[in-house]
Amino acid sequence: MTATDPASPAIRKTLFVDSTPLISDPAALRARAAEDGYLFFKARVPTDELFALRRDLLGVVDKYGWRQPGQDELGGAIDREAINQCTDRAAFRDDIGVSTAAYHDAQKLERLHRLPHHPRLLEIYRVLFGRDVLVHPRHICRMITPHQFMTPTPLHQDxxxxxxxxxxxxxxxxxxxxxxxxxxxTALQGSHKRGYLPIQQAAGAGGITVPLCSYDNHWVQGDFEAGDVLTFPSYTLHKALRNELKDQIRLSLDVRYQPVDEPVEAKSLLPHCDLAWEEIYAGWKNDDLKYYWRKLPLQMSDWDDSYLKPARRIC
Ligand SMILES: O=C(O)CCC(=O)C(=O)O
Structure with missing residues (x-):
């Protein structure tokens, strides 16, 4: 049976369910996470801190002349002609949306590395795991511009x-x-229950995809207001929707959390760019978050290349 067979279940699209009321009920929060494979929280990140980071990131965009003039400091309108003047593929991050140089500037922002440690975010994972939490220091900051090289992130597992x-x-x-x-x-509700799924190569961030099967039919999605958060375990299938607002930048963070006493792979402790931590830290005002994970008793696991080998998909 394929997704186009008449016998296939119809595609469903529903809105994310807000799990904020379950934060005070760990058993119920875990039960929902186990059933749905995602949790969504309204207004989780305080907007003053979120907008301070937005201002910093738009400052980077301004530095390269990619923002339309005449907006306030939080406006995300992009000068398409200017951004599309970056034509050197080797110097452009098509998983991010800007040049390598601009991404380096973004990765150096102290706020980008501080916000993931916000108590309002940590609380989610302390409740979910019932244990101490490791925040991976490798944060990905998407700065999705309307650049000719960009393709929406394909359906994949992390x-x-x-x-x-x-x-x-x-x-x-x-x-x-x-x-x-x-x-x-957007994510496929309940898809985490299928465990690791074989991949194929694809264009877009991550470079991999998992082909859809007939039973992959329940998409959850929504319009995020500033401060809303979506979280899911690493087997949940998800992808980005296409940016239809052709002159607007989409700024977002991918942050990873795990129980501190479970295995972590070494790359998760490296910057998400080819800078050293020392270079990222050079202009920071505070030291408390520098190399914080080195103080933790981490259990390291080996990288396994076979997960990234394209395979024939059997639904
Ligand atoms: O923001 C995106 O386009 C991709 C994000 C993603 O796939 C992730 O956070 O795992």
Whole structure:
């Protein structure tokens, strides 16, 4: 049976269910996570801190002359002609949306590395895991511009890209509002229950995809307001919607959390760019978050290349 067979279940699209009321009820929160394979929280990240990071990131975009003039400091309108003047593929991050140089500037922002440690975010995972939490220091900041090289992130699981424990949770949140039309994330409800699924190569961030099967039919999605958060374990299938707002940047963070006593793979402790931590830290005002994971008794696991080998998909 394929997704186009008349006998296939109809595609369903429903809105994310807000799990905020379950934060005070760990058993209920875990039961929902186990059933749905995702959790969504309204207004989780305080907007003052979110907008401070947005301002910093748009400052980077301004530095390269890619923002349309005449907006306030939080406006995300992009000068398409200017960004499309970056034509050197080798110097452009098509998994991010800007040049390598601009991404380096973004990765050096102290706020980008501080926000993932916000108590309002840590609380989710302390309740979910019932144990101490490791925040992976490797944060990905998407700066999705309307550049000719960009393709929306294809349907995939995070596990083959992150490895370590399958109990690593991605926390995805836009840095500002992100309606579906701006290319927010959507997930297949319950898909985590199928465990690791063989991959194929694909264009877009991550470079891998998992082909859809007939039973992959329940998409959850929504229009994110500033501060809303989507989180899911590393076997949940998810992808980005297409950015239909052709002159707007989509700024978002991918952060990973896991129980501190489960295995972590070494790359998760490296920067998400080819800078050294020392270079990222050079302009920071505070020291408390520098190399914080080195003080923790981590259990390291080996990288396994076989997860990234394209395979024939059997539904
Ligand atoms: O923001 C995106 O386009 C991709 C994010 C993603 O796939 C993830 O956080 O795992």
């Amino acid at each position: 596990f083959p890209l992150i490895q370590g424990t399958g109990n690593t949770w991605t926390c995805w949140f836009p840095i500002g509002a992100c309606p579906r039309a701006l290319g927010s994330l």
